[in-house]
Amino acid sequence: SNNMFVSSPEMCDKMKRIILALVLLLSSIAVAQSEKETHDINFNDVPVIEFIRFVSKISEVNFIFDRRELGFNVTLSSGKSMASDEVVQALVQILRMHGFAVSEEGNYYAVHRYSEEEIKSGVHLQKQPKLDMDKLIAGDISIAPNSDLEFATYKLCYHQGDDIEGALKKIASDMGSRRDKPAKLIEAIQTIQWIKVTNSLFFTGDKETVISLDKLIKTLDVPRRQVFIEVVVLETDMKKTTEFGLQWIGGGKFKDKIAFGAGSFPAKGNNFAKVAQDANAGGGILGLDQIPLGRGFDLGIIGDIILHKGKTFLTLGSLVSALEADGDTTIVLNQKIITQDNKNSKIFVGDNIPFTGSVVQTVGASQQTTANIEYRDIGVALSITPMLGEDDVITLDIDQEITEVVEDPMTSTTEVEGIRTTKANMSTLAHVPDNHFLILSGMARNAKSYQRAGIPCLGGLPVLGAAFSKNKRMTEKRNILIFVRPHIINSFEDYVHVTKRQEDVCKLP
Helix, strand or coil: CCCCCCCCHHHHHHHHHHHHHHHHHHHHHHHHHHCCCEECCEEEEEEHHHHHHHHHHHHCCCEECCCCCCCCEEEEECCCCEEHHHHHHHHHHHHHHCCEEEEEECCEEEEEECCHHHCCCCCECCCCCCCCHHHHCCCCCCCCCCCCCEEEEEECCCCCHHHHHHHHHHHHHHHCCCCCCCHHHHHHHHCCEEECCCCEEEEEECHHHHHHHHHHHHHHCCCCCEEEEEEEEEEEEHHHHHCCCECCECCCEECCCEECCCCCECCCCCHHHHHHHHHCCCEHHHCECCCCCCCCCCEEEECCEEEECCEEECCHHHHHHHHCCCCCEEEEEEEEEEEECCCCEEEEEEEEEEEEEEEEEECCCCCEEEEEEEEEEEEEEEEEEEEECHHHEEEEEEEEEEEEECCCCCCCCCCCCCCCEEEEEEEEEEEEECCCCEEEEEEEEEEEEEEEEECCCHHHCCCHHHHHEEEEEEEEEEEEEEEEEEEEECCHHHHHHHHHHHHHHHCCC
């Protein structure tokens, strides 16, 4: 007989319900498996080795590295939760910006240093290549689609990364108080990390925010204008004031093409005295009806021309060459430097000599004297900061200090008393048009010297030598003059022009 299976309507409904439950159960399992675990990342200046250990734990990736090479810290903060593969990508990017690469070595991934040629530069805004997590992680896992998170680097060209990073975070702080604050841009700025080894900035964000931040960085990473500065410091004998006059006259033009005058003290009878009076007869912007006549050191300036003893000099180099033959004028400093706008530059010419500091003496059977020796700079120190303004007018912040050792053979000085020094300093702020001269004067001082004359042989005898010799102390007035000439470097052609001009000055006749 044949066995027959007869199903009732109730049986069919029951089977349908069982199948539907199985489908729903399998769907929920599939959805759960497709979901990826995410992590909130907030690391602030932590050792990179600790960060690698964290990444290895959450991603089940084994890394091999030399801890002696990985001595830097990292900062990484994400605006939203990141999947494990995204965290690994961030680690690889950070290592790459520090000059390291990650390569597969069997079941491990080795961190090794790039060669200098392999370190890439420039701006990378494209999405970083996704690592094959099937190879990195043992076992089968589900990988979520790529997120919108971008990892970007910007290679700075003209400024240090810490300066730009600080400026950007100050901008983000100011924007945070606004009602219409750009939240995504602020979050991206907070992720910025300076990679010192390549002077690059590393940051994260969505594509649109990364592009906006890139444009913002470009507006800050611009080259500063540079200034070529010539400085000459002279010291002359004030006794020559009866023979020389000091002229101060301005003949340049700046701002709205208005001639400016700077006051003058030309020598009587000098042809340039009349020129100075004519230039300021109308009062000018200083309101001077007439430049008073006087007597002083005959070293003056008209616009970009220096006058000395009836001769004109277009450069400080030619003036120095002429003054080298002057026995009453000493060239204290003759320097040429190139510096950036609003960047302080310092010059020192002199010696670093020992001074006796504290002295400790012990008493007893073995007497000892211990002295603390300090070294100080003795010479000429100049600090100058140019600030470029409109119409090529340069504001010069100048600090000058001259120190000298006082030598007086007629005074007995012990080691405990130390060394006597003299000091003259000057600090000023002046506006100078491009390629014009600035002259500063008035640092007068007394220079003491010692002279001894006597009959040969007899003058050197003990006790009796005083009757056959004569000691004389002399004091003379010395005046210090400072000449400064700034020249703005706007292009490569300006570099060539300045170089050629200096070569012409240095050529032997």
